[in-house]
Amino acid sequence: MKLLVESTQPVQSFISDEHNIILYTVTKTTENKFYKINPRGVVIDSLVLVDSPFNIAFIRGVIINKVKYQYYKWVSNGNKQPFYILFKT
DSSP states (O other): OOOOOOOSSOOEEEEOTTSOEEEEEEEETTEEEEEEEOTTSOEEEEEEEESOGGGEEEETTEEEETTTTEEEOHHHHOOOSOEEOOOOO
């Protein structure tokens, strides 16, 4: 596998249940890129979020926008639409 990524922050990774490698990089001030790489080393999908990297959390394969209270299921099902986090009191 040959992959070259640049990032202004440390590159984060996660292995999904489907054995895909997920890479999280920050390429510009507000450009957060996620890459999905299959077991053969081929990039099969990507997701770009435009926001400060300090607003984005990547925890055990879950992508969260901490300011907009949104999360993404992209890692598990490829859905690039955000879901809102609902709070109950």
